[in-house]
Amino acid sequence: MIENLDETHDPARRSFVEAANDADSDFPIQNLPVGVFSNTADSALRVGVAIGNHVLDLKKVSLASERFAEPVRNALQESSLNALFALGRSAIRDTRRIIGDMLDHGSSGNQVRRHAADLLTPMEECTFHVPTKVANYTDFYAGIYHARAAGALLTPEDPLPANYKWIPIGYHGRASSVQVGPGGVRRPLGQRPPAASGAVPSFGPCERLDFELEMGFYLATGNRLGRPIPINEASDEIVGFSLLNDWSARDIQRWEMYPLGPFLSKSFATSVSPWVVITDALAPFRTAALSRPEGDPRPLDYLFDVADQAGGGLDVHLRVLLSTEKMRSTDERAIEILTSNAKYLYWTPAQMVAHHTINGCNLQPGDLIGTGTISGPSSAELSSMLEFTGAGLNPITLANGERRGFLQDGDEITFRGRCSRQGFASIGFGSCVGRIESADLSIARANH
């Protein structure tokens, strides 16, 4: 049973933007994700919608149309999506429906179509920005196959933390360094573990630079301090989803993380994809929460909701592509190094929200939450280099003979995500891209 379907999911629907009707477009009229963009003609940051290979300028559209309620029209004049998200899922649902009408190939789309040259910008001419002013970024650890694979490298006899099946484990991340790709990710400097216990740690560029394949989601209105969001209301607070790369410096992490968790090993950069796929667009692709094996505990009451268990998961096929400097110099295309699926998460996004707020912690509009690395059960679905190279011990060999244990300067990592289901138009997430830049050694030199 698929709930919450309406005419916006009708697979027969087509847009007058022809590229949106290609079967392999990430952005058909059934998707309509929102983002923040600028272009050379207008460097002001503004809200847009992806349609095919174009971006619809929602600032202009909302000023020219009577169809948006005033709070929505005001929110669409902002340079970030926080104000729109603060209006809540119902307002966003209405907005997506109106935009769908405007982009329809039928007569309702005529007004936008007539002014297409002014309102639609080719995507390749756009610069994209972080969709919200991220006030708070939290990263979870909800991928059990990742937790088990990462744990096996550290504590093979007991790979999963004792609290793992009770608590959606999470930690606060760094909001200021959230960025949108394609963009440079500078290799961080830092302290690396001493060669032996008691020895001096070394200092320099990270030697074990990694990615982590995650999804991110954005918060709607949120809650007041001291007022938990009940599990059965939690999904109403999730506006939409994107791809998220939790870049990780494994050597720095190993040395710094006990007892208070990862800090500088993560805070140098987190990349998100430009587009926020609205939760409503994902309705056909909801799936049951990961089935808990016999013997696993039932979640505590505050984390358990029948509807969430039945349909709180997401079926998103995820891919990771790698392109090296050498590959690009010979015009080789990026190669797929792994695939996974968001359905492998042990905890649903709604459970993360309920847990995050059970202590009264207040979530705010536009807050970003990462799911944690989404590995799958098979070895082809291990979603960080740490996992699939066994902490660098078993490097992968690329088609051109290059080997990789961890990321090298110039390596570009691209995440892609796509939802497909019989009887529905496929939709996608676009891409989350970051390229490793060499470390800035000037400070190391200045100190010598």
Added chain:
Amino acid sequence: MIENLDETHDPARRSFVEAANDADSDFPIQNLPVGVFSNTADSALRVGVAIGNHVLDLKKVSLASERFAEPVRNALQESSLNALFALGRSAIRDTRRIIGDMLDHGSSGNQVRRHAADLLTPMEECTFHVPTKVANYTDFYAGIYHARAAGALLTPEDPLPANYKWIPIGYHGRASSVQVGPGGVRRPLGQRPPAASGAVPSFGPCERLDFELEMGFYLATGNRLGRPIPINEASDEIVGFSLLNDWSARDIQRWEMYPLGPFLSKSFATSVSPWVVITDALAPFRTAALSRPEGDPRPLDYLFDVADQAGGGLDVHLRVLLSTEKMRSTDERAIEILTSNAKYLYWTPAQMVAHHTINGCNLQPGDLIGTGTISGPSSAELSSMLEFTGAGLNPITLANGERRGFLQDGDEITFRGRCSRQGFASIGFGSCVGRIESADLSIARANH
């Protein structure tokens, strides 16, 4: 040797606001901390300065005076201090000097004095707000006596983490729940550790609610992503200091924190004092960094600066007061339960800034950084209940016979901080106050 002294530190200087000239006032004309306030006559949030028992309205003053540079005047129209802090320490130094002239008992203060009724509001009529819109909040763990005392309870054979003397350990905190006292701190709900390994965790109100005595500091301009702040420039990025209470739910913390650090055990509330004592006002009270015992390593180069070692510490006498509901019902005054001093920090604030950015992480204007719990070497200086009651095993007995292992509902914790030095006017930090409110059990009931 005390550096950076000027006429603003002249102990002979007096203000026409008489209460500022009391020897025991926290806010003589030598201090002039900034904050954000409102009052019943004007509920708009605006920037103010503390002088004696009054608040000077900087929004009004800056509009009426020609003395402030335009960027400063604009910043003083804002409802938070972020814009002022973004202008950097030099602009803030000028601002403090101008305000000092205006509040001087001599002729230069005449203009403000004539309009005192309009420009000065009695403190008790004001409501105070978080000084900045905290975009990012980071909490360090730089108090070595705390780390050792807390570690001794968990791993007595090896109380200090192996990385402690190399790394200013820190973690990202929750920015949204930073609040200004006096205010209610609601006892959080959460998962508490199972009675035995493999047993079911219990759920309910935290049973081990604690405070942590810290100082906080605020960032100036900050740095661009990818550009570390060198240690010798780091103190220029610290605008000012306040008191900070890192409320902690010890039972929730113990169960949740491995492997990724504290999360819900901290994110329900962090309290700061309303006033940001400008770094310049603290010049007479700088002290050497904590002397490292024989055998401790020299900090790595990126954390080592001669001037910082010589004067990067702070001599601030800190006090913690407790008042219970029963005490207040019998008009008993709050009692002092411990004292400590900011000079006990193993890492200086400048080292924290240099470490925080060494990986390229970008700090932003108004960011808040906590030092970590500042315990001292003696048992009277253990600065959390965890430490001074031995995790609740040795409760303290109050004068009225009440006992406390951890905090009870209705308990009010007040931090105070004060700087004194021969030949200088003493200055203080005001107070950081929070009162424990009972847990909201409605969600627990709703789930049954």
